[in-house]
Amino acid sequence: MASGTEHTLTLDTINPHLKIVKYALRGPIPIRAAEIEKELKKGVEKPFKEVIKLNIGDGQAMGQRPITFIRQILALVTYPRLLNNDHFPKDTKERARAVLEACKGRSIGSYSESVGIEVIRKQVALYIKERDGGIACDWNNIVLCSGACDGIRNIIKLMKCEVDGKKPGIMIPVPQFPLYAALLTEFDIERIDYYLDETNNWALDISELQEVIDEARKVCHPRALVVMNPGNPTGQVLPRENIEDIIKFAYKEKLFIIADEVYQLNVYGEGSKFFSFKKVMMELGAPYSKMELASFMSCSKGYMGECGLRGGYSEIVNFNPEAKAVYLKSISTKLSPTGLGQTCMYAVVHPPKKGEPSFDEFMTEKNALDEEFKLKAKITELKLNAIEGIKCNPVQGAIYAFPQIILPQKFIEAAKNKGKVPDAIYSMELLENTGICVIPGSGFGQAPGTYHFRMTILAPTEKLKQVLDKIKKFHEDLYEKYN
Amino acid sequence: MASGTEHTLTLDTINPHLKIVKYALRGPIPIRAAEIEKELKKGVEKPFKEVIKLNIGDGQAMGQRPITFIRQILALVTYPRLLNNDHFPKDTKERARAVLEACKGRSIGSYSESVGIEVIRKQVALYIKERDGGIACDWNNIVLCSGACDGIRNIIKLMKCEVDGKKPGIMIPVPQFPLYAALLTEFDIERIDYYLDETNNWALDISELQEVIDEARKVCHPRALVVMNPGNPTGQVLPRENIEDIIKFAYKEKLFIIADEVYQLNVYGEGSKFFSFKKVMMELGAPYSKMELASFMSCSKGYMGECGLRGGYSEIVNFNPEAKAVYLKSISTKLSPTGLGQTCMYAVVHPPKKGEPSFDEFMTEKNALDEEFKLKAKITELKLNAIEGIKCNPVQGAIYAFPQIILPQKFIEAAKNKGKVPDAIYSMELLENTGICVIPGSGFGQAPGTYHFRMTILAPTEKLKQVLDKIKKFHEDLYEKYN
Incomplete structure (x- = not known):
C-alpha cells in the first residue's frame, strides 16, 4: 500500500x-x-x-486423449438437447438421463446434496463391491468430492484435536505426495514421517513404523496413518502381506487408516495387483474389520486422466456415528461438489458393458x-x-x-x-x-x-x-x- | 465400532x-x-x-432454465467434436476454442494454474472494468475459484492469526449468510456481529458498527469487515452513500473489506443500482483507494443460476505482495478450480455482443x-x-x-x-x-x-x-x- x-x-x-x-x-x-x-x-x-x-x-x-464415452455423457448432461442427436450412443444417453433425473430440477446446474448425487453414490458403491471381489459397500459411506485432494482435506481436518493434552499427529510416508505435509502444516498437526524402504521396493517396514511412532508419542498423540498405494512419487504397488502387516500395526497402535488409493487403476508391474486396504481389512476379520478407514479415489488418474474436472470420492468405513455427523455437517458448508465432476465419476464407475453400443470403442x-x-x-x-x-x-x-x-x-x-x-x-x-x-x-x-x-x-x-x-x-x- | x-x-x-x-x-x-x-x-x-x-x-x-449460450460453450469445450456441428453458433465456438487453446494439452481435462486459466482471468478483468465504468482492473488480481464459497474460505483463513497477542476477529452482518459464521467457527476467529438496520431497509448503521467494534476490541483484534451487497437473506441493495460511509469506517478502523457481491446481477428495486465496493473505494480517492479488499462473484446466481458447476472468482485489491504470495501458495495446494466452472465464468463475463449470432437468443x-x-x-x-x-x-x-x-x-x-x-x-x-x-x-x-x-x-x-x-x-x- x-x-x-x-x-x-x-x-x-x-x-x-x-x-x-x-x-x-x-x-x-x-x-x-x-x-x-x-x-x-x-x-x-x-x-x-x-x-x-x-x-x-x-x-x-x-x-493423453480423453475417453469418448466419458466426454459424451458429460456433453449430454451439460446440453440435454443432444439427447435427440443420433451421434450419441444409447448407453451414453441412458447414463446421462439417470444423472439428470437424479438432479434437482433435472439440471446439472442445481446444487446436489453436499455428499453428492444419490444415484452416483450408489453406483460408486457397486464399483467398490465389484473391485473388492464382493465385499459389501454401503452407499451411505460414499461421499463425492471435488477431486481427491478435497476429500483428503475434509478428513484430515477432523483430526485437528488435542488428545490427552497432547497435540495430534499423523504418520505420513517419506517420500510423500506433498499435499500431506502441506495439509498437516496448515492444520498444525504434528507430522510423523516414516521412511519407505527403497531397498525393498518402497514397501512399509513395520519396525520403522514402530520406531517412529514410539518416538512420536513423546511429543504428540498419533491419530492416523496415511498410506498411499500405488505410491506417489514412488510407483510401488504394495503386496498383500505388507498391507496386512500395516493394518495389524495400525490396530495395535489405535490409528485411523487414511488410504490414498487414487492410482488404483494404474497398475502395471508383473505380478503386481491392487488390493484395497478395505478389502484386506475385511478379509482379516475382527477385530481388524471394525477399524476406521477412509479411502480416496479420483477421476484425475487412471485411463481417464480427467484432472480438470475435479471429480472424486471418499469411502468412510466404521465411523463412529457422532463423528460421522460432524464430518457430514462440516462438508455441508462447502455446499456441493461439482456436478460435472460427479458425472465424470459416474461414467468411470459405470463403464459400458459387453453388448452395449459404446463397449468396443471404450x-x-x-x-x-x-x-x-x-x-x-x-x-x-x-x-x-x-x-x-x-x-x-x-x-x-x-x-x-x-x-x-x-x-x-x-x-x-x-x-x-x-x-x-x-x-x-x-x-x-x-x-x-x-x-x-x-x-x-x-x-x-x-x-x-x-x-x-x-x-x-x-x-x-x-x-x-x-x-x-x-x-x-x-x-x-x-x-x-x-x- | x-x-x-x-x-x-x-x-x-x-x-x-x-x-x-x-x-x-x-x-x-x-x-x-x-x-x-x-x-x-x-x-x-x-x-x-x-x-x-x-x-x-x-x-x-x-x-429456471439454463442459458443456451452458456451450455453450448460448455458442451463444445467438453466434447470438442461438436466444433464441427452446425447446430452450434460461431460465437459459441469462438469462445470454446479460446478456452481450449488456453488449456494445457488443449483439453479441459488438464489441471489449470491454481489461480485459473489466464484467458479467463483476463476476460473477468475486462468485465469488472466495464461494470465499474472504466476503473482499471488488473487481471493478476483475479483468482478463479470453485464457487464463491471456496474463494471466501481461502481469504478468511488468511486472517487466522493473533495480532498484538489478541485473537483475530471479523465483523459480520446479522442477519447473515450462515457460511460466514460457519467459517469463523471453523477457523476459531472471533465473530463480531453487527446488526443491519431493518427500519432503514437493512442498511449498515455506522454508529452500530462503531459501538460493536469498540466493544469487540476488548476481547479481540478486529481485522476485517464482511459486507454483503445485494444482501442475503435480506434482499437489500446498498445505496452509494452507505457504501462510502462503510469504507470510511473500515479505513478509520484499519479493516480489510470482504465484499460478498455474488448477487451483483440480481438487482430489481426501483431506483436501486449496484455499486461495487471497489468502484466506490477508487472513486473516493486516496487514502481509501489504497485499502485492501477482496470481492467475490459466482456463476450460481444472477440470470445464469449455475450452482452445480461451481464457478466463481475473487478480485483481490491492494494486497501486500508478501501476503499475496502466501495466499497464492495456499491455494496452490488445492491444485486447480474446476475447468468447466471456469468456462462457465468465461461465458458469463463474455456474453454475445450485438451482431453476434447468439445475441438475440441470449x-x-x-x-x-x-x-x-x-x-x-x-x-x-x-x-x-x-x-x-x-x-x-x-x-x-x-x-x-x-x-x-x-x-x-x-x-x-x-x-x-x-x-x-x-x-x-x-x-x-x-x-x-x-x-x-x-x-x-x-x-x-x-x-x-x-x-x-x-x-x-x-x-x-x-x-x-x-x-x-x-x-x-x-x-x-x-x-x-x-x-
Whole structure:
C-alpha cells in the first residue's frame, strides 16, 4: 500500500501456518519452467526447443486423449438437447438421463446434496463391491468430492484435536505426495514421517513404523496413518502381506487408516495387483474389520486422466456415528461438489458393458492407454537403470518413477557451499540444459544422504524415449564435469 | 465400532471447532423436508401434494432454465467434436476454442494454474472494468475459484492469526449468510456481529458498527469487515452513500473489506443500482483507494443460476505482495478450480455482443429471466405485506425475502416452554402443514425479540403466488389459534 496507509494483512499478521506451508509441486522449478516457456516464445536462444513437463501427473496436459464415452455423457448432461442427436450412443444417453433425473430440477446446474448425487453414490458403491471381489459397500459411506485432494482435506481436518493434552499427529510416508505435509502444516498437526524402504521396493517396514511412532508419542498423540498405494512419487504397488502387516500395526497402535488409493487403476508391474486396504481389512476379520478407514479415489488418474474436472470420492468405513455427523455437517458448508465432476465419476464407475453400443470403442481406447502406460513404465525403468549412477525401482503402478541419483561428491559439496539442496540444483540444471522439468526428491522427502527426482511417465512413448536419452546425456556430462 | 474395539475419532477427539459449527441452510428443516418428500412418494397422506423448497437459492432446482449460450460453450469445450456441428453458433465456438487453446494439452481435462486459466482471468478483468465504468482492473488480481464459497474460505483463513497477542476477529452482518459464521467457527476467529438496520431497509448503521467494534476490541483484534451487497437473506441493495460511509469506517478502523457481491446481477428495486465496493473505494480517492479488499462473484446466481458447476472468482485489491504470495501458495495446494466452472465464468463475463449470432437468443432468455425475477420480487413484497402480522422490506436485489413475522405471545411462550426457538417452530409447522420449506430467521440471526423467515423468490410466478396465499392462510390460522 502507498505510504501513509498500512496493510492490515502482512507476513506478521497472516495465518502463520499457511506462511510456512511448502508445496514443491508448484515450487521454484515448475515456476522457472513456465518462465522458460515464455522466453522460448519470445525467441530467446536455448539449447532446446520446448519445455517437457514431467513434473505433474496430468495426462491430458501431455497429450493423453480423453475417453469418448466419458466426454459424451458429460456433453449430454451439460446440453440435454443432444439427447435427440443420433451421434450419441444409447448407453451414453441412458447414463446421462439417470444423472439428470437424479438432479434437482433435472439440471446439472442445481446444487446436489453436499455428499453428492444419490444415484452416483450408489453406483460408486457397486464399483467398490465389484473391485473388492464382493465385499459389501454401503452407499451411505460414499461421499463425492471435488477431486481427491478435497476429500483428503475434509478428513484430515477432523483430526485437528488435542488428545490427552497432547497435540495430534499423523504418520505420513517419506517420500510423500506433498499435499500431506502441506495439509498437516496448515492444520498444525504434528507430522510423523516414516521412511519407505527403497531397498525393498518402497514397501512399509513395520519396525520403522514402530520406531517412529514410539518416538512420536513423546511429543504428540498419533491419530492416523496415511498410506498411499500405488505410491506417489514412488510407483510401488504394495503386496498383500505388507498391507496386512500395516493394518495389524495400525490396530495395535489405535490409528485411523487414511488410504490414498487414487492410482488404483494404474497398475502395471508383473505380478503386481491392487488390493484395497478395505478389502484386506475385511478379509482379516475382527477385530481388524471394525477399524476406521477412509479411502480416496479420483477421476484425475487412471485411463481417464480427467484432472480438470475435479471429480472424486471418499469411502468412510466404521465411523463412529457422532463423528460421522460432524464430518457430514462440516462438508455441508462447502455446499456441493461439482456436478460435472460427479458425472465424470459416474461414467468411470459405470463403464459400458459387453453388448452395449459404446463397449468396443471404450475398450479400444482404454486398452490402448493401459498398454501404453505399461510399456512406458517398463521403458522408464529400463532406460533409467541403464544410466551409470542412476537406479530406479520398478514402476509397478501410479504414473511416476522416482530414481535415485548418485551425485559426484564435488557436485554435492558445490551445492552445499551455495546453501542449496543438491538434487534441487540437479533438477534446475536439467531444466536449464535440456528443457526437461522434474521435481527434486527433496520436495517429497528422502533418506538422508540419498538424492532422487520424480518424473512422470506421461509423455508420448517416442518422446519419453528421447527424454530418457537426454537425461542419460545430461547425467553423463555431469559425471564428466565433476568426477 | 463393535465391543472390544474403540473408535479413535469420537465427539471427544474430533476437531472441536467443526463440532460446534452451525449451518442452518442444511439444518433440521431442510432435512425434514427431504424426509417428507420420501413419505409423499411412499403414499403417506399429507395436507399437500408436494414439498416446495423455498429454502435454497438454487434457481435451476426450481425450474429456471439454463442459458443456451452458456451450455453450448460448455458442451463444445467438453466434447470438442461438436466444433464441427452446425447446430452450434460461431460465437459459441469462438469462445470454446479460446478456452481450449488456453488449456494445457488443449483439453479441459488438464489441471489449470491454481489461480485459473489466464484467458479467463483476463476476460473477468475486462468485465469488472466495464461494470465499474472504466476503473482499471488488473487481471493478476483475479483468482478463479470453485464457487464463491471456496474463494471466501481461502481469504478468511488468511486472517487466522493473533495480532498484538489478541485473537483475530471479523465483523459480520446479522442477519447473515450462515457460511460466514460457519467459517469463523471453523477457523476459531472471533465473530463480531453487527446488526443491519431493518427500519432503514437493512442498511449498515455506522454508529452500530462503531459501538460493536469498540466493544469487540476488548476481547479481540478486529481485522476485517464482511459486507454483503445485494444482501442475503435480506434482499437489500446498498445505496452509494452507505457504501462510502462503510469504507470510511473500515479505513478509520484499519479493516480489510470482504465484499460478498455474488448477487451483483440480481438487482430489481426501483431506483436501486449496484455499486461495487471497489468502484466506490477508487472513486473516493486516496487514502481509501489504497485499502485492501477482496470481492467475490459466482456463476450460481444472477440470470445464469449455475450452482452445480461451481464457478466463481475473487478480485483481490491492494494486497501486500508478501501476503499475496502466501495466499497464492495456499491455494496452490488445492491444485486447480474446476475447468468447466471456469468456462462457465468465461461465458458469463463474455456474453454475445450485438451482431453476434447468439445475441438475440441470449438477450431473449436473459431478459425473460430478469423480468421474471423483478416481477416475483414485487409480488413477494406486496403479498407478504398484505398479511396481517407480517412486514417485509422491499426485495431490491438478491433472490430472497426476509419478512418479519409478528408472533402471538402465546405461541412464543409455548415455543419457549418447549425450549424451542419460536421461528423455528413456526417454520417447521409451516412445512408440516403446507409443504412449504423456508429457513427460520434464527438461522441467520436477528435482533432480539424479532422473528423472521427467509424464503427465495425462485418458484415459477404462478406457483409463487399460490405459495404466498398458503403462507397467508397458515399465518391467519395461527393467529386464530393463538390469539
